[in-house]
Amino acid sequence: xxxxxxxxxxxxxxxxxxxxxxxxxxxxxxxxxxxxxxxxxxxxxxxxxxxxxxxxxxxxxxxxxxxxxxxxxxxxxxxxxxxxxxxxxxxxxxxxxxxxxxxxxxxxxxxxx
Amino acid sequence: xxxxxxxxxxxxxxxxxxxxxxxxxxxxxxxxxxxxxxxxxxxxxxxxxxxxxxxxxxxxxxxxxxxxxxxxxxxxxxxxxxxxxxxxxxxxxxxxxxxxxxxxxxxxxxxxxxxxxxxxxxxxxxxxxxxxxxxxxxxxxxxxxxxxxxxxxxxxxxxxxxxxxxxxxxxxxxxxxxxxxxxxxxxxxxxxxxxxxxxxxxxxxxxxxxxxxxxxxxxxxxxxxxxxxxxxxxxxxxxxxxxxxxxxxxxxxxxxxxxxxxxxxxxxxxxxxxxxxxxxxxxxxxxxxxxxxxxxxxxxxxxxxxxxxxxxxxxxxxxxxxxxxxxxxxxxxxxxxxxxxxxxxxxxxxxxxxxxxxxxxxxxxxxxxxxxxxxxxxxxxxxxxxxxxxxxxxxxxxxxxxxxxxxxxxxxxxxxxxxxxxxxxxxxxxxxxxxxxxxxxxxxxxxxxxxxxxxxxxxxxxxxxxxxxxxxxxxxxxxxxxxxxxxxxxxxxxxxxxxxxxxxxxxxxxxxxxxxxxxxxxxxxxxxxxxxxxxxxxxxxxxxxxxxxxxxxxxxxxxxxxxxxxxxxxxxxxxxxxxxxxxxxxxxxxxxxxxxxxxxxxxxxxxxxxxxxxxxxxxxxxxxxxxxxxxxxxxxxxxxxxxxxxxxxxxxxxxxxxxxxxxxxxxxxxxxxxxxxxxxxxxxxxxxxxxxxxxxxxxxxxxxxxxxxxxxxxxxxxxxxxxxxxxxxxxxxxxxxxxxxxxxxxxxxxxxxxxxxxxxxxxxxxxxxxxxxxxxxxxxxxxxxxxxxxxxxxxxxxxxxxxxxxxxxxxxxxxxxxxxxxxxxxxxxxxxxxxxxxxxxxxxxxxxxxxxxxxxxxxxxxxxxxxxxxxxxxxxxxxxxxxx
Numbered sequence: 001x002x003x004x005x006x007x008x009x010x011x012x013x014x015x016x017x018x019x020x021x022x023x024x025x026x027x028x029x030x031x032x033x034x035x036x037x038x039x040x041x042x043x044x045x046x047x048x049x050x051x052x053x054x055x056x057x058x059x060x061x062x063x064x065x066x067x068x069x070x071x072x073x074x075x076x077x078x079x080x081x082x083x084x085x086x087x088x089x090x091x092x093x094x095x096x097x098x099x100x101x102x103x104x105x106x107x108x109x110x111x112x113x
Numbered sequence: 114x115x116x117x118x119x120x121x122x123x124x125x126x127x128x129x130x131x132x133x134x135x136x137x138x139x140x141x142x143x144x145x146x147x148x149x150x151x152x153x154x155x156x157x158x159x160x161x162x163x164x165x166x167x168x169x170x171x172x173x174x175x176x177x178x179x180x181x182x183x184x185x186x187x188x189x190x191x192x193x194x195x196x197x198x199x200x201x202x203x204x205x206x207x208x209x210x211x212x213x214x215x216x217x218x219x220x221x222x223x224x225x226x227x228x229x230x231x232x233x234x235x236x237x238x239x240x241x242x243x244x245x246x247x248x249x250x251x252x253x254x255x256x257x258x259x260x261x262x263x264x265x266x267x268x269x270x271x272x273x274x275x276x277x278x279x280x281x282x283x284x285x286x287x288x289x290x291x292x293x294x295x296x297x298x299x300x301x302x303x304x305x306x307x308x309x310x311x312x313x314x315x316x317x318x319x320x321x322x323x324x325x326x327x328x329x330x331x332x333x334x335x336x337x338x339x340x341x342x343x344x345x346x347x348x349x350x351x352x353x354x355x356x357x358x359x360x361x362x363x364x365x366x367x368x369x370x371x372x373x374x375x376x377x378x379x380x381x382x383x384x385x386x387x388x389x390x391x392x393x394x395x396x397x398x399x400x401x402x403x404x405x406x407x408x409x410x411x412x413x414x415x416x417x418x419x420x421x422x423x424x425x426x427x428x429x430x431x432x433x434x435x436x437x438x439x440x441x442x443x444x445x446x447x448x449x450x451x452x453x454x455x456x457x458x459x460x461x462x463x464x465x466x467x468x469x470x471x472x473x474x475x476x477x478x479x480x481x482x483x484x485x486x487x488x489x490x491x492x493x494x495x496x497x498x499x500x501x502x503x504x505x506x507x508x509x510x511x512x513x514x515x516x517x518x519x520x521x522x523x524x525x526x527x528x529x530x531x532x533x534x535x536x537x538x539x540x541x542x543x544x545x546x547x548x549x550x551x552x553x554x555x556x557x558x559x560x561x562x563x564x565x566x567x568x569x570x571x572x573x574x575x576x577x578x579x580x581x582x583x584x585x586x587x588x589x590x591x592x593x594x595x596x597x598x599x600x601x602x603x604x605x606x607x608x609x610x611x612x613x614x615x616x617x618x619x620x621x622x623x624x625x626x627x628x629x630x631x632x633x634x635x636x637x638x639x640x641x642x643x644x645x646x647x648x649x650x651x652x653x654x655x656x657x658x659x660x661x662x663x664x665x666x667x668x669x670x671x672x673x674x675x676x677x678x679x680x681x682x683x684x685x686x687x688x689x690x691x692x693x694x695x696x697x698x699x700x701x702x703x704x705x706x707x708x709x710x711x712x713x714x715x716x717x718x719x720x721x722x723x724x725x726x727x728x729x730x731x732x733x734x735x736x737x738x739x740x741x742x743x744x745x746x747x748x749x750x751x752x753x754x755x756x757x758x759x760x761x762x763x764x765x766x767x768x769x770x771x772x773x774x775x776x777x778x779x780x781x782x783x784x785x786x787x788x789x790x791x792x793x794x795x796x797x798x799x800x801x802x803x804x805x806x807x808x809x810x811x812x813x814x815x816x817x818x819x820x821x822x823x824x825x826x827x828x829x830x831x832x833x834x835x836x837x838x839x840x841x842x843x844x845x846x847x848x849x850x851x852x853x854x855x856x857x858x859x860x861x862x863x864x865x866x867x868x869x870x871x872x873x874x875x876x877x878x879x880x881x882x883x884x885x886x887x888x889x890x891x892x893x894x895x896x897x898x899x900x901x902x903x904x905x906x907x908x909x910x911x912x913x914x915x916x917x918x919x920x921x922x923x924x925x926x927x928x929x930x931x932x933x934x935x936x937x938x939x940x941x942x943x944x945x946x947x948x949x950x951x952x953x954x955x956x957x958x959x960x961x962x963x964x965x966x967x968x969x970x971x972x973x974x975x976x977x978x979x980x981x982x983x984x985x986x987x988x989x990x991x992x993x994x995x996x997x
Contacts, residue, residue, distance in 0.1 A: 027140060028147035046148070046169055047176035050141065055183040071150050075143045076136075 017088040026075035195518035217527025220480035225535035225567045227473040240371040242310045248450040249412045259408040270431045273424035274413035278308035286659025286851045288356035293851045298383035300390040316351040316366030330386040333362045337370040339382035358393045359661040402442040421450045481574045482617035483889045485581035490896045492582030517579040524575025532567040615933040621886035622937020628879025629965045635872040644797015646737025647857040653824040654853035668818040677842045683830040688732025691819040695799045697860040707781040723808035724799045735825040743776040743792030750813045759792040764808035890977035894926040898981040910990035922985035934970040
């Protein structure tokens, strides 16, 4: 296994929203998709995904429905709702701002001060 | 939107509980299947792939639980779960549950009862509107005793009260046709009901406009209770004319059910206008300014914005005016205000109830300490269960919540049982009439407040003893416990449980001390010398006015009654005393006495204010009072003879220096008459058993006749038969005369009542303390024996002596008991000042009390450790070691 980073607290929800925004997914699919889009750099405990999914459904950001997966198995598929899409946009902006700020802070050189 | 979604999820969860669980199971299973498919594709065989997938997923139950919580609304859900689980656990150990519930029920019940009494007596003593601004006036040491003219001046001259009403006692023969019976009520001023702002239940009340001078308002208002018992709720009584002491009165109204007059403990049968009391009592009470017995208490609402302190200053100013205007009749005393209804008992009752509340609180604290110990022991026993739950992924917070829920469950059960018991008790108390014939009752009526108090107490104590084992749980290391078993170490250090037990024992020792002190105080007041012999003495109360006698007829009839009593077989002596004899209904009255040489008979020149009892010849013989010097009164000392009296030793000493000096000397009374002392008797108790020696004078009743009197009949005969004989004799003299017979001992009950109540309540609390300390020590000893059974078995197997085994098993319990008892005893001694408020001559330094406490605590310890000790000694090492 490559060196995987523990995800920051609070970012799991954002990752799930992003993963689902690319197309409806079942739980295991969300896990695969996050692995795929992060280049397998982020470690998510499999079971820990579900409390987060349920929380997002409760907040009305995701909606769930049962369907059939590519393996021909029954699975629960999640897709983004309109508030979910809006939340993803906001959180992405917020994250980018934060990342830029921290990035530039960490990039600071002695002569710039 | 969010809220809506949340609510939807909540309701969905509530109504589709099992569906959600199934849904979740299926989803997780589907996840694992997909993972297994992937793994299988990467080359693992089917079974191995599924196994690996399950392991990778992690603790399914844990995530399910977390997901479930993520759905929201788990608080109630978890709570219900905790309650269910708690109930199951409690059902599994019924003896623990029973002990805990009973302990708490006792403690909370005691608190609820005391609170009920406190609430009734102090927080809302009178059931009248706006009672918080209602005050009674108190003059000097005698609560509220005033004369009617003084009251009128006070009413008209003060600037602090909205209006001032007043009342006095009235004892009359009430005749509705042909059945004269003694009834007791209040004679009130016309504005009484208006001042109290109450409305009649039936008919109307009399008012100020009904008063037009002496005997102008022959109206009667009945109390609801009397209307119920004497007139059977007959609504047609309004307008009916009845006889009070042979005078016609019209019943005009019935007071509301919850109104029981304006004096605590006393519930009058009726209310009559005070302007008519002259007619029924034949006292010149409306115009005589120096007769301070004509008003018992003046009450009124303070004007808005007037503080009690300002009102007192105002009253003092009125007193100063009165003293200047009427120097002969009025002596200024400092005024105070008291909560209406409590004026005459005020501080004593308040201190007593407050003291009881304190002790009841201590009981609850002791019970909490007791249960805390039990819970800690139980938590230790359950450490394996707790460890397993921790190991399976439960959070410590969840386990603590569970334990607290159990504690609160027990507390609630205990509180409910205690509350039910206390309400039953309070109900009994409210209909309890401690003395037949006297309108005395304890006005308690449990209401919503008591439920709240019991609930809060239960909740608080549940949390209190529930948190005791928390540290234990938080520190628990699941791996250690699961590995090593629950036997644990037996530490030498002092644990929380030890401290709790010692505290509890200390508290219980305080309670035991208090109850022993009270018992001793009661015993002492019973043994003290009353100055008369109540044994074998019957009191026969009559009021000749009730049968229409007046003037000179009264002493003639009284003499005939005395003679008639003397003819009853078995009667040794008969005497008569005007009004009541000493120690009955606390009804003594004082009078002003001047030195013989004093000429200006103003209040400041009063030499003594002794109690005064007008008695007949032979009274002292009948009462069993010893004559120390001089002679008894004789029938020749009649109204034409020189005025004579007998005095007690205290009076002789204070007035004349010595007993021998007193005989033959003179004193002066208020009207200037010289009275010769012809004899001296021993001292006695007059108003209460706790009083210091008081001076008293006994003039002859023939020289100041009064229609109300008590005959003292001394006889060895059975009181029942004697009473019947007395009544039939009196009936043959006058069939229309109401008669009241009771033994003197029975009448003393009233005087002994406070001491008895105090002793009974302290005794009950002490008993509860004793029970608590037994259960506490027993729990601790039994627990430590069961924990160390293996060790004890080894000791016995190795040849340990009984003494050593016991020492090992119970030494600690005994040491704790000793420490706790010593601390409690010391505290008890320190608390003697508090106790002195409650009980007569409370001194825990009494060696008898000290030994009593030590003995009692030792006995309790022995009792509590008996069973555990037996168990420790009967350990069979073979069986025990094999089993482990």
